[in-house]
Amino acid sequence: MDGAWWHDLRSGDIDELAMHLNAFQWRYDQLGAGYFFGHLAEIDLPHVTVFRERLNHSTRQSGSLPPGTIGLVVPWSTGGAMWMNGVCMTDARIALSDRAEVEFCTASDADYAFAIVDSAIIEDALESTGARMAPHLHRKLSIAQLPGASGSALRQLFTIAHGSLGEVPDSLRADTARRLLADQFTMELVEVLSKAAPAEERNGALRKRVVDRARDLMLGHLDEPLSILDVCKHVGASRRKLNYCFQEVLGTTPLAYMRAIRLNGVRRDMLACGGKGEGVYDIAARWGFWHFGQFSADYKHHFGELPSHTLQRGKDCLIRR
Structure with a gap:
């Protein structure tokens, strides 16, 4: 169901969720x-957009927010862990992005809420209240410790918007109600931006540097994947340490992570192949899958369908265009 201010998307296609966030x-x-x-609900308020998302599988999400906005993410439930730029999220923490790249990893059965607010509105509110954005939050992605009662206040606001996931909130049908809720979100975000303290994460930056070096190396050899021992040698870490860093930063192992990234690359290329005339094997080989039988089995296990079915869906989409 879609309205002028309320949208609800339920999909078995992970890329459809990304396209909705156009x-x-x-x-x-x-x-x-x-x-x-995946289930993504959205409410459009004046200068504020409020989302809630629920996913049945772990995901890696990356990118940037719309220009001229500041975003915040809070866990809705504690059913599955979340990692934001290598830091594990908890109920007492919030992720804030001010013109920064974001990397967001969720565990299975993830359920979280996020909102984006026009930067100009935030700047006006900061000025009118005499507050200033904390320096550690300016123009970056930060994991912050929620000040005072801000955690419960934010959860109350998100509950008004998306307490019953997938249902239009009757309390927000009036324009005045949506405007008041937008004002409340803005003022609560100003409170957080001006008073939130950095979340302490011991050795978090070091673990993330290890993971980033390993990923850069592995992504540079997609067509001929490196062994995990080669990766360990190049980044100067033992296999045990590398596994620990990946678990702490991304919630998975190096091998599982890279296999998933390569399988997603194959899937995305097959859906976008259009009239290039490439077959499944051509695309799989480009991503370093040389044992076609094993690749086909891994692909079906990961996505629940044969690669040939994905390729056919890509071709069918081209015909419908």
Whole structure:
């Protein structure tokens, strides 16, 4: 169901969720294996957009927010862990992005809320209240410790918007009600931006540097994947340490992560292949899958369908265009 201010999307196609966020520069990769299902609800308020998303499999999401906005993310439930730029999220933490790239990893059965607010509105509110954005939040992605009662206040506002996921909130049908809720979100975000303290994450930056070096190396050899021992040698870490860093930063192992990223790359290329005349094997080989039988089995396990079916869907979409 869609309205002028309320939207509800339920999909088994992970890329459809990304396309719905068309104002974002956003990408999803499915990390967990099996049929995917996602539910994304959106409420458009004056200068504020409020979302809630529920996913049945772990994902990696990356990109940037719409220009001229500041965003915040809070866990809705504690059913599955979330990692934002390598830091594990908890109920007492919030992620804030001010003109910064975001990397967001979710565990299975993820449920979280996020909002974006026009930067100009935030700047006006800061000026009118005599407050200033905390320096550690300016023009970056930060994980912050929620000040005072801000955690419960934000959750109350998100509950008004999306307490019953997938149902139009009757309390917001009036324009005045939506305007008041937007004002409340703005003022609460000003409170957070001016008073939130940095979330302490011991050794978090070091772990993320190890993971980033390993990923850069592995992504540079997609057509001929490196062994995990080669990766360890180049980044100067033991296999145990590398596994630990990946688990802490991304919630998965190096091998599982790279296999998932490569499988997602194959899937995305097959859906976008159009009239290039490439077959499944051509695309799979480009992503470093040389043992076609094993690739086909891994692909079906990960996405719940054969690669040939995905390729056919890509061709069918081209014909419908």
